[in-house]
Amino acid sequence: MPTRPAPVRLAIVVTHPIQHFVPFYRALAADPGIELHVLYGAPIGVKSYFDKEMQSEISWNMDMLGGYSHEFLGEVPANGQSSVRAPNSPEIAPRLKAFDPDVVLVYGHAQANVYRAIWWCRRNKVPLMTIGDSELLRQRTTTTRMVKEVVVRQIFRRYSAFLSVGDRNADFYAYYGAPRDRIFRCPFTIDEITYRAAKANRAALRAEARRAYDIADDAIVALFVGKLSSRKRPVDLIEALAQTKGSRKVTALFAGNGEQMEPAKARAAQAGVDARFAGFVNVDKLPALYAAADMLVHPSQADPHPLICSESACIGLPMLLSDRVGAAGPTDIARPGENALVFPCADTAALAVLIDELAGDDTRRAAMGTRSLEIFDELDISASVAGVHRGIDTALARPR
Template sequence: MTQKTRLAILVSHPIQHFVHLYRALALRPEIILTVIFCSRIGVDRYFDKEMNTNIEWKTDLLSGYDHLFLPEARTITLVSELTINNPSATRVLRDLQPNAVMLYGYNHVTALRAFLWCKMHGVNVLMTGDGDAVSTRSPLKAIIRNLVLRRLLSWVSAFLTVGDQNECMLASLGVARHRMFRTPFPIDEASYLASRNKRAETSRGLRAELAIPESRFVFLFVGKLCARKRPLDLVDAWDALRQAGGPADRVHLLFCGEGEQRAALTARIAETGANSTLAGFVNVDQLPRFFCAADVLVHPAERDPHPLVCSEAVAIGLPLLLSDKVGLIGPTDIGRQGENALVYPSGCVPDLADAMGLLALSPEVCKSMGEASLRVYGESDLQAAVGGVMNAIRIHAGGQSPASLER
């Protein structure tokens, strides 16, 4: 009988998107999975500073896979480099005796504790994260970071990469391509595919609730209303479209989210008269309805490594309109320029307005881009994520050579 691989996944807290991967991995007969949570953030109600609201996820975060909370979990109420600090992590790893440990980067104390424990005990590290080659740093910081990370990342057995930019960043730090295994970040696939199957009906229902006319072309923004996400650019682009004599009267802006720029956004909408709906924070159980009611997802952020709202949008079949600072643009990534995505320079409102006008007046273009999004999601679904993890395990915890593996 083939010996099973004991896989431990260490993560800061239960994250609504990632639990779907844990459930899928738990069904694999080749592995014994234990997920280790450093805190109870997400399970317990918490205040999201950037969202500026209290959040309690309306979804099951804990069933379907074996998990445990580290003893310090109840005392940790904030995710940051220093606050996620669980001295008990190494004891728990010693008790579990895993063959491999999956880490979400190296950006908190507990992850570094686990990393060093694995190095000392010869345990394989599988690392995932959404770092990208788009984000910029000062030259001095970049030099120091590169020197440190090259050494640190040389200890990692395999990298579970999420996209093209992620892989470019790792390659720039000396990681060989044969150590990379494409493992797309998961979403609540079952909910989104079920919503996609009744998209037209769901769209009509939600538009009626929100008083959005069926004739309007809806650009959807999903995220925190904060400076780095640049929600105000969308209103300014609508106004530029209006002033240029474009189809602004046909365009409707739908915002899902809360944050520090809510007041400024409300004021700008009133000033311009933009056709807009501020839906506020929308919990995960209702969010698929909003994607169904939209025609295009816009992500104007000035910095966002690999936003899962784009994966959710392509699962529904929406075209993407992206700032060039969104780190999931690439030929095999979620946002594929010229296929399912239009890309414009971050902060360039005239270019954003031009793209909005083009899409609002081009139903055939939108139809083609939407169909491309469905193809893209088919290559980036939960099965692909599970396949990435399993291939990494087979090679680095099972002794198989890369040539013997299928995609």
């Protein structure tokens, strides 16, 4: 086995700054065994931008760029969004050469700059790792499946190590040919400092948020966090609450915006469901809404590994997730029967039964919340950094 350099020069190639990943980069930069440099394709998200699915102008109330070495390879694409084709940065090759990495980490396998990084690493015999949240739950056309069988398997042959964010993601890697002994758990990170502080101050934040949204202190609150789009199925929560039969009435609290906002409001009014709509809630205000809730409900029909599950676990919430949410698994952040309950996607009657069960059982709800806290401690940012180190050791040990 070759001697590991100290520190390892790790380059990360990613499309743009993403609020959830910034704490991960800071933690890697603070690790004495790693010299980190992040190559962003474009400064998307650094300034305010319009999110089409959220239907909101978004400006993140957090420092996105401090605490780690980084550079931008180009400007924001014309449509303001990242895609398979953009950013597409010829500058990757000279910038990687200038940094001279020992290992390169890319996100996923279907983006222009990933292909550029793959070819640079191949030409220069630099080991390459990948991280992503792809899973096998999503329904795909026959053509897409056939193409992926060929293309993804070929791409995976170029990776020396695979960093998985959860059980479903690890299964995806293995299905397309990644050896299990080269797949290492590296949970997606959240703003852990902020959320742990919110957990410590949960009672005060809970009372404050409930006053702000006119929710009674003794009400049971089911929280929905995310884009109010058809993909996330927010109206399913309203439909389920309309079918609940338990003795305790449940209030829905929606944090997010999108094209399903008005249909959700209309259905809630029609069905007599008690619901609050907060609209888009920025990252600095969102922990208080988790603190105000008693359970997270995520009925999405396509969500590979939503960070809201990690945020919920850090606060100590039980979760109700559709079976299309890729964060549920025996060693993942949402563990069925422990801190999470899973229902068939679009089955609002089944969701109603689970809501009634949790709403009517304070002891069970508290036990699941405690389990969420324990699971988050297993999968916190230190676990993410440890996964990177295991991947680096494996990548450096493999033949170039």
